[in-house]
Amino acid sequence: MQKIYTNAYTNIISQQKQLSQVIYSGILEITELQDIILDYKNKTQEQKNHINNTILSKLKKRVNSLDKNFVKSIKLVSFKNDIFIATSKINKDSKLYSYVYKNKTPLHTYNIQNNSAGFSSIYPIFKDKKYLGLIEITFSEQFLTSSLMRDYSILSNIIIKEKYFDKGFLETNNVYQKAHNEGFLHNTKVLKELQRVANKSLKEIKPSKNTSRTIYSQAERKNINSMFLDSDDVIITTIPILNSISYDQLAFVAIISQGHEFRALNDYYKMIKFMVFILIALIVFVVYQQNLKRLILKENFNKIIQKDKQLLEQSKMAQMGEMIANIAHQWRQPLSTISTAASGVKLNHELEMIKKEDIPKSMDIIVSNCKYLSETIDTFQDFIKEKKVKNEELLQKRIDESLKIVSASLKNNHITLVNNIDYEKEVRLKIVGQELSQVLINILNNAKDAFVQNDIKSSRFVKINLLEDVKFVQIIIEDNAGGISEENLAKVFDPYFTTKHKFKGTGLGLYMCKTIIEKHFEGELSVENGKEGAVFKISLPKNLS
Structure with a gap:
């Protein structure tokens, strides 16, 4: 703090x-x-x-x-x-x-x-x-x-x-x-x-x-x-x-x-220490009963290794609450800086220090990012509290808003966005719109990172499609970033699993995406390897409870 x-x-x-x-x-x-x-x-x-x-x-x-x-x-x-x-x-x-x-x-x-x-x-x-x-x-x-x-x-x-x-x-x-x-x-x-x-x-x-x-x-x-x-x-x-x-x-x-979050974390840490203590005591008892005296030193060494491994796993759980709070604080700080920058631009405009035609584009970008950051923070907090408000959303509009947020990032990384969405036939669902944006942006950002990580030099693209049948709506996101190894394919939605450098990923992004789609939207999020890269499929039922 x-x-x-x-x-x-x-x-x-x-x-x-x-x-x-x-x-x-x-x-x-x-x-x-x-x-x-x-x-x-x-x-x-x-x-x-x-x-x-x-x-x-x-x-x-x-x-x-x-x-x-x-x-x-x-x-x-x-x-x-x-x-x-x-x-x-x-x-x-x-x-x-x-x-x-x-x-x-x-x-x-x-x-x-x-x-x-x-x-x-x-x-x-x-x-x-x-x-x-x-x-x-x-x-x-x-x-x-x-x-x-x-x-x-x-x-x-x-x-x-x-x-x-x-x-x-x-x-x-x-x-x-x-x-x-x-x-x-x-x-x-x-x-x-x-x-x-x-x-x-x-x-x-x-x-x-x-x-x-x-x-x-x-x-x-x-x-x-x-x-x-x-x-x-x-x-x-x-x-x-x-x-x-x-x-x-x-x-x-x-x-x-x-201080209740700190208190809960402190109590949880004490509980973990007690459980570890009990576990160590059981291991010592088993070692003492099942092994000969000549193997005691070796077994004690194995016991220490096991203890360290368990402490490491429990430590990750104990730090999860702190990580959530830190994410909110780290995201709110740039909000304040961006807002001040916007005020500075407006003030310069009032004082006639810059030309009027220089203002609108910059202001739109700043306000759009401020709105997205703020909504993402609120969505993250609501996700933890499980207090959701569903509204009828036009999916084409919601997808466009999400694409607008990441379009500059994709362009800077020389990635072409291929939008195959049919805008003539409107598709509407009663959902929490900000959460769907969070899922789409996370998948698109992962695709961007995959191009960089796999060092793809040739023409880069990300395709997005919106399909509809009698019971389901499908959003399909496909890239040509080389795909996911068979070894990692089954683990990409596991919590804390990441192939990125430790400073660039926590391994919680796709885990939260899957939780949102399957728990909140009663749908399905899956991934498979296509001809040139990964294919993420989001299936949403038309009649959500």
């Missing part, structure tokens, strides 16, 4: 930096700041006031348009030209500004000043290599917590140290309130979203004394920690938030996730 949430935190902060860079570039372009700053001293006071109001209006408009991305404020500072324009109060004595002025490089940090807190990105402004000033873009804490809760199905909060705010501030502010542990604050907007995500009141969300004590104890260590609390059935992860210049810990992220 610690490594997963550390990567998640790093990825979200990286997104904030990328989005800040896009906003910074856009502001320079729409305001022509460099030229304005250079000519500022030559203006009358009335002209300066007009310039200030114009720039401030544009900055406020930009903040309002970016409010959904939790942008709190944008500030423009030029000390030499006495320009201080911002959507919130400017601290002219800020150490962050001095750092950027001295080093002439961007700075990204979490900071507390003027009774406000947030993730700030500060960029120097140059004209012909001459330093003119800086722009500060600040995101609220909600940018981080909202992304964590949205992408990882957990509860997240940021706890801020009160001592870094001015005294008396809490009496008049409506953004930060005291936490139940003395010396710490909460962002009320984060608390409201936390309440909405949990669908519980703040009183119900409030951790037990034991959980709270553990959270604050972990956080004071100033390093990332995860701990399983058996009494509350939760896993607590704390991530310190530091100031990039002083390295003071200003706040920390608290993540609470359900």
